[in-house]
Amino acid sequence: MPTSQETIKEKIGNPFLVREKLEAAAKEGFTSLTEDDFFLAKWYGLYTHRHEPGFFMLRLKVPGGSLNSAQLKTIARIAAEENKDFADITTRQDIQLHWVSGEKAPAVLEELKGVGITTLGACGDVLRNLVGCPVAGVDKEEYLDASPVLKEAHQFFTGNPEFANLPRKYKVSIAACRDQCQQPEIHCVNFVGCQKLEGGAARPGFDLWLGGGLSTRPYFAQRANLFVPPERVVPVLKAVTEIYRDAPLYRETRSKARFKFLIADWGIEKFRGLLQEKLDFPLEENPSFEEIPDTYKDHVGVHEQKQPGLFYVGVPVLVGRITGNQMRKVADLAERHGDGTIRLTVRQNLLILNISKEKVGNVLEGCEGVGLSVSASPVLRGVLACTGIEFCKLAVTETKARAREIVRYLEARVRLEEPLRIHVTGCPNTCAQSPIAHIGLQGSKVKAGDQMIEAYDVALGGQLGKDRAFNRFIVRKIPAAEIAERLTQLLLGYKKLRRPGELFNDFCKRLGDEGCASLLSGQGSSG
Numbered sequence: 101m102p103t104s105q106e107t108i109k110e111k112i113g114n115p116f117l118v119r120e121k122l123e124a125a126a127k128e129g130f131t132s133l134t135e136d137d138f139f140l141a142k143w144y145g146l147y148t149h150r151h152e153p154g155f156f157m158l159r160l161k162v163p164g165g166s167l168n169s170a171q172l173k174t175i176a177r178i179a180a181e182e183n184k185d186f187a188d189i190t191t192r193q194d195i196q197l198h199w200v201s202g203e204k205a206p207a208v209l210e211e212l213k214g215v216g217i218t219t220l221g222a223c224g225d226v227l228r229n230l231v232g233c234p235v236a237g238v239d240k241e242e243y244l245d246a247s248p249v250l251k252e253a254h255q256f257f258t259g260n261p262e263f264a265n266l267p268r269k270y271k272v273s274i275a276a277c278r279d280q281c282q283q284p285e286i287h288c289v290n291f292v293g294c295q296k297l298e299g300g301a302a303r304p305g306f307d308l309w310l311g312g313g314l315s316t317r318p319y320f321a322q323r324a325n326l327f328v329p330p331e332r333v334v335p336v337l338k339a340v341t342e343i344y345r346d347a348p349l350y351r352e353t354r355s356k357a358r359f360k361f362l363i364a365d366w367g368i369e370k371f372r373g374l375l376q377e378k379l380d381f382p383l384e385e386n387p388s389f390e391e392i393p394d395t396y397k398d399h400v401g402v403h404e405q406k407q408p409g410l411f412y413v414g415v416p417v418l419v420g421r422i423t424g425n426q427m428r429k430v431a432d433l434a435e436r437h438g439d440g441t442i443r444l445t446v447r448q449n450l451l452i453l454n455i456s457k458e459k460v461g462n463v464l465e466g467c468e469g470v471g472l473s474v475s476a477s478p479v480l481r482g483v484l485a486c487t488g489i490e491f492c493k494l495a496v497t498e499t500k501a502r503a504r505e506i507v508r509y510l511e512a513r514v515r516l517e518e519p520l521r522i523h524v525t526g527c528p529n530t531c532a533q534s535p536i537a538h539i540g541l542q543g544s545k546v547k548a549g550d551q552m553i554e555a556y557d558v559a560l561g562g563q564l565g566k567d568r569a570f571n572r573f574i575v576r577k578i579p580a581a582e583i584a585e586r587l588t589q590l591l592l593g594y595k596k597l598r599r600p601g602e603l604f605n606d607f608c609k610r611l612g613d614e615g616c617a618s619l620l621s622g623q624g625s626s627g
């Protein structure tokens with residue numbers, strides 16, 4: 101029995117074809133569209149707002165987070181003149197605009213298309229924005245520059261009718277840095293940079309990881325023990341995607357339709373067998389791949405590129421929200437002092453690339469001048485927040501404003517040496533990737549008198565790399581108004597009780613859940 105969403109998709113065949121209908125409907129402000137049409141509008145990156153009928157969120161696809169200054173200026177113009185003068189950088193290196201009015205949506209889409217930005221397949225049951233390393237091509241240590249492969253995969257899948265109707269959203273990363281900053285542990289399919297050692301020679305390529313995902317039932321991706329050379333990434337990804345697309349079981353229950361469940365049910369060995377059957381070249385084993393420890397990788401600050409004399413500047417953007425003026429300034433700095441190249445990161449930040457040594461100061465000063473200081477505190481650098489109740493129909497709580505408040509509160513009270521990942525997510529869908537945070541805050545509600553008020557469940561100890569672990573819920577339903585103070589108590593306790601050099605997660609493990617809960621309640625830091 102197909103789900104109702106499957107029936108809607110089947111009715112139209114190729115959901116990308118809904119565009120004509122959307123354009124006609126947009127002329128009268130989308131009033132003729134039905135709920136089914138709005139479901140399909142997601143294939144164009146268009147979502148209705150939680151509170152304001154007639155206004156939309158528009159998700160712009162930015163493959164590998166790679167933008168140029170002309171594109172950022174266009175986004176800034178739209179944000180400033182058509183919307184409410186801001187945009188959000190997302191955890192998949194995209195940009196979301198809110199307050200896009202129904203009438204203006206077609207013109208906005210045309211304008212974006214004019215500068216080479218698509219929204220096609222930014223949402224919907226398709227391959228979502230391809231996540232990559234934001235310093236691909238300039239990173240001194242990378243195994244190879246994965247940008248051409250990522251671009252090829254983006255071009256192959258975007259708008260491709262063969263892949264317009266997958267069982268569910270489908271997330272892929274392709275990156276070849278040594279830090280694995282694309283977080284291959286958490287996406288459905290991942291091409292992870294490596295080198296294969298063969299008779300004393302090292303061949304750069306990718307290790308294939310399958311079946312990661314977060315939300316209410318998180319899974320880490322598993323290594324398939326397969327080496328994929330760059331020229332075979334797209335054929336392998338195509339075959340993997342066909343297997344998922346054509347598995348009927350995963351269309352029966354929407355909540356079980358994600359790729360992670362298929363891998364968990366079938367196992368890697370069975371999947372490898374099916375993959376080999378689809379390919380006309382032999383798959384290669386990858387026995388020499390070594391997992392890396394969890395390193396903090398946010399690209400913030402000034403870094404030397406592999407190109408002699410050139411630098412990139414990583415700019416933290418608090419909770420990913422950036423104003424039209426800030427976007428214009430960043431675009432302008434990138435143009436004047438670099439070559440116009442800008443990259444977005446999965447940590448909701450941005451980078452300006454290709455700056456010569458003598459211009460670095462100008463870029464830092466220019467950013468500072470619009471409130472984008474590069475020398476941010478560890479909590480500001482490490483915070484992520486999803487959209488939350490401001491616009492999101494699934495939200496239980498506020499997120500971005502609350503995260504800002506937490507950052508300011510902590511900055512004034514706790515001095516941390518190293519960055520800390522605090523991820524604030526407004527419901528159990530975990531769009532801010534809360535299960536992998538050092539401190540994950542998940543929106544919930546709690547009874548206060550005869551009212552239900554906003555609260556957060558607090559989870560501690562998430563990490564990536566070879567000792568990967570999802571964080572554990574330690575205390576549930578802390579009233580929202582108390583959360584900043586409770587976190588302050590936890591972190592002051594950490595500072596006081598930690599052993600020399602002890603990292604936050606190791607400290608939490610040593611203290612145990614009860615000890616952490618006691619610190620969170622403000623009672624445990626005296627010893």
Ligand code: SRM
Pocket residue numbers: 147149157159188189190191192193194195196222228229269271286312313314315316358485486487491492493494529530531532533
């Ligand atoms: Fe998400 C749904 C925002 C990354 C798991 N997500 C939504 C929607 C579209 C709400 C809706 O369906 O009505 C949110 C948009 C509200 C709005 O108005 O802005 C939304 N998700 C986001 C973003 C913008 C959060 C952010 O502030 O960065 C991220 C956009 C990424 C992008 O550019 O494509 C975003 N969402 C994620 C991630 C993290 C990731 O991809 O690395 C996850 C967890 C990883 C995963 O998918 O396993 C995630 N979003 C979900 C889910 C739960 C899916 C599931 O399998 O259970 C939903 C709900 C759904 O799909 O039914 C959801």
Ligand code: SF4
Pocket residue numbers: 486487488489492493494495496525526527528529530531532
């Ligand atoms: Fe919305 Fe929940 Fe995702 Fe936050 S985690 S954007 S509240 S669906």
